[in-house]
Amino acid sequence: MPAAGRQGGGGAAASARCVAISPSGDVGHPDTGAYCLVVYAATTYWHALEDGRVQCDVCPRACKLREGQRGLCFVRAREQDAIVLTTYGRSSGFCVDPIEKKPLNHFLPGSAVLSFGTAGCNLACRFCQNWDISKSRELDTLADAATPETIAAAAERLGCASVAFTYNDPVVFLEYATDVADACRERGIKAVAVTAGYICPEPRAEFYAHMDAANVDLKAFSERFYADTCAGRLQPVLETLEYLRKETDVWLEITNLLIPGLNDSDDELDAMTRWLVERLGPDVPIHFTAFHPDYRLLDRPPTPPATLARARKIALVNGVRYAYTGNVHDQAGGSTHCHGCGERVIERDWYELGAYRLTGDGRCQACAARIPGVFAGPPGTWGQRRRPVRLSAVGREPDTRRGAAPAETAAQ
C-alpha cells in the first residue's frame, strides 16, 4: 500500500535544513557556520508511493520523484526521501510597486506594495511574461536573500501597506510565502498572492489562511488552452476561484491575459464572464490585459486595445460590475465606476490615481453604495513609480514611510 496522506516534515521554517540567514541577508549553514547559497526547507505536502517514488501533493501536477529529482517547478525536490523547498529565503529581487500593478484595484488603492518572487513555476505557459524568473534554473543567481522578518521590517520602513508574492507563482514556495505573510501581519502589513491558482485543496487552505488578497490569473476558459499552452488544467483553477470567494475572506480579483486568436473569442469571453457571475457573483473585479510576444509564443501579435475594450464590454453586459482594461492608457476602462449610480469613483490612468470619490470606508460619495473591496481611509499616494530595492540597503536609505520623501525612483 502506498503511504497515505501527509507525510511531510511539518512546519517549514522551524524544521528547515541549512537555514541561517543573517539580518543583512547572508545565508549561513547552521552546522558549519559557513555561508552557503543552497537553502532547503522541509515541506508538508507529499507522500511516499509503493514503487519507491515520493509524490509532491502541492499542485495538481503531482510530480513523482526519485532521490535527487526535482519537480516540474524545479524548486521542490526530493532529498533524503522527502520533498524539500530549495529556495527558502531567497528572492529574484524586490521592488516597490503601486498595488494597481498586481493588479488590484479594490485593495488599498494608491498604496505601495513590496513585491518579490523566487524562481520556478508549476505551469509551463508558452507566453510567460516573466520567463526569466519562472523558468530559471540558475538558483544560485537569485539576487537577494532575506528572512521573513527582514522582509516585513523592510516593507514597514519603505512605507508599504502590503507585501506581494509575484513574478513567479508563490504556490511553489508556499512555506516561504506563508512565513513572510505571518511576519508581515505581525507588523500590520498585509499579504498579497499573485498566482495562477493551480494548487491542491489541502495546501490551498493553508496557503490562503495566511493571505489577505489574491489576484488569480485565469488564463483562458477552455481546457484545451490550458493543456496546449500551459501544460495544465482549467478545472483546478476554477475550484480555487470558488474556494476563495465562498470559503475565505481573501479579497479576490482576476486577471485574464488576452492573446489574439487563442483565448479572445466572443464565445469564450461570454462563457467565462457568465461563469464568473453565476459562480462568484458580480463583485469580483476582472482585469483584461494585453499580451506581448514573449518566450515561446512569438508568432502572435500584441493584443490590440480594441480587444480589451471588447472583452470589458462583454463582461459588463453579462453582469460583472467591475471589469477593467489593463496595462494600456484607457481612462474609461481603467477607472472604477460605482455599480449603484455609475459615478466614476476612482479615476485611473494606467497605475496613476486621479479624482477619488469614495469615503474612507469605501462608499460612493454620490449615492453611498458600498464598493466591494478593502478600503482604509484616504487613498495612498505612491503613484505609478516602480522602485527596485536591495533589502540589505533598506536600513541605510532615507525613511520613505507615508509623508517622508522617497529615495531615488525608477519610472515605470
Ligand code: SF4
Ligand atoms: S509544486 Fe512543483 S514539485 Fe510539487 S507537484 Fe507542483 S510542479 Fe510538481
